[in-house]
Amino acid sequence: MTTLSNQRGRRVRRATMNDVARLAGVSIKTVSRVVNDEPGVHADTAERVLTAIARLGFRRNIGALNLRRGSSTGTIGLVLEDVANPFYSGLTRAAEEVARRFGRQVLTGSSDEDPARERELSLEFCARRVDGLIVVPAGTQHGHLMPEIASGTPVVFVDRPPGGVVADTVLVDNVAGAAGAVAHLARHGHRRITFLGDAPAIFTAAERLRGFREGLATAGLGYEERLVAMGPHTPAGVAATLRQMLEGSSPATAVVTGNNRITVAVLRALAGAPARPALIGFDDFELADLLDPPVSVVASDPGVLGKAAAELLFARLDGDDSPPRRIVLPVRLIARGSGEAKPA
Amino acid sequence: MTTLSNQRGRRVRRATMNDVARLAGVSIKTVSRVVNDEPGVHADTAERVLTAIARLGFRRNIGALNLRRGSSTGTIGLVLEDVANPFYSGLTRAAEEVARRFGRQVLTGSSDEDPARERELSLEFCARRVDGLIVVPAGTQHGHLMPEIASGTPVVFVDRPPGGVVADTVLVDNVAGAAGAVAHLARHGHRRITFLGDAPAIFTAAERLRGFREGLATAGLGYEERLVAMGPHTPAGVAATLRQMLEGSSPATAVVTGNNRITVAVLRALAGAPARPALIGFDDFELADLLDPPVSVVASDPGVLGKAAAELLFARLDGDDSPPRRIVLPVRLIARGSGEAKPA
């Protein structure tokens, strides 16, 4: 006796094929056949079943189906740093698009740059038996994913490489990007260039710093410790740092920023300042072209990144078992004005 | 005989409790006890089990667990228009945060303003037995969710109300917001004000238009058909429309936009124009304060919206069975400059 008595949204047992079968006076297997459009059901019988399904509001339990079929859960997991960051939401959307093309749903989670949280999310998704995992690493160690990869759950790392694991990875050319920014500024006559980056423990931050140094060297400029500030940046911190670097006897005349957040913080700190240094930001952002002056950036397209990662993942799911790949996507310097100012 | 022979990521059967039990020489139930930290397992036995778990890379299958326990799948579904839109990614993040507090994972999907896709996503999520659903309606009919709601899956609609269903809904005060924008402009001497909104089939677009008209009436201004343009707006379309409204014998002196996308399109169309109309946008956006002039907006905080919706959802999951609620969140006019210009 199944009582689905059901007043106002009280949590009740959902109707199952058994309930449908009982109501329609058929066996549960027949219900299954109808639900799956299998042949071999008399039209009248099928109609009785469909009526019962409608009456009970039955919907096939995909969890049970997955268990029974044992193959795919039709989901992929996406672990990123923060969906609210436009860079990652763009990436998310692109991954979602590819997933949709392959008939999969997407589970997302934000790690907030916390390795423990990243790990927790990844493993939780694996426990849910996602068909594959796309991870923007927050931590530097990913040994915990080895059993998962070994068990056949493909994992693709995006934006930053994993640690302690060999796996597919999609990166952007951070070094060339930062070096290019410096070269561009040097070409416009700047000799004292500041770099404001994120915490050096973050791969992209370290790489961009490396590119910054390479750029200086190529331009024949010396590396000055005091012109570099790495670390998590609050808007207030950025303002203070910037003030310090733009003052004194030999102030910096140009700024390179390490990511979109820092670029925005710098713009805010500079707002209303009379003389502004030249500026090139890493990562493009909306409205960069409408600011005064328009902001030049080294851009990597999050959509392309997300698409590449997802497509790599689905290639693996399709049986591609070539050795793990590392894809490095090019970045593009978009000159809009802020990077082309001559030094004061 | 379970062969998990496993070279290079080939899809293989994952280890189950049965495999662990066999390897550890115990019953499957004992493995279950160890995995769940249940008491009543001898320390030595537990260690044998743990060793076997590590050796096999076993991870409990949450799908099977859900099926067995029958209660919660630990997931909620989030159907929105487009994660890449900063408004919705902010909403997503907030919902994710609340979900995390309640120990749930989030399934997301973008409908792209397509009712069929919205429906498909919602029902797919329900078939996955999400514990609850948050939906930004694309369509105007939601009868398809009635069986789900009746079966005890709480649904909360955000940003736009559902059609054909009575359910929890969280909105923002679109009418007051748009009316406020008009009042503000009128206070600054504007008498010919343009409204550029989204397709009137979209609830928020229609409501904002209504607010616009109310604002005009309150200010003693007449409603002029030719000063209103509703519909999906391409950047090029916006530019053309705008040109038309700002020219002629009695040109508009102020613009109210219907959402963040349109605001950006207007800004781009106006870039470099010598004399710019006053402007108030609906929805805040990053860097609005850094533009020249800074853009005044009617702002609703997507984070607050997402948080309210998620908290309402979890209240339902907690057993709250009061009648469906409709929450209308206030909007705030943020005057930054672009809305305070006097008419030319």
Added chain:
DNA sequence: GGTACTCCTGACAACCTTGTCGGGACTTCC
């Protein structure tokens, strides 16, 4: 030595669905 515990472990059923297989009712054909 028997009783009554405690401690640890395992057999079995159940969650919801589908794949396999067998069989009953009917038709067709010799």
Added chain:
DNA sequence: GGAAGTCCCGACAAGGTTGTCAGGAGTACC
């Protein structure tokens, strides 16, 4: 009338996990 085939349909097991219950081994006590 019997053989063979077709069309529908249902019983049963399985997928991975946990709740229930029963039982064996060991200890403590009279």
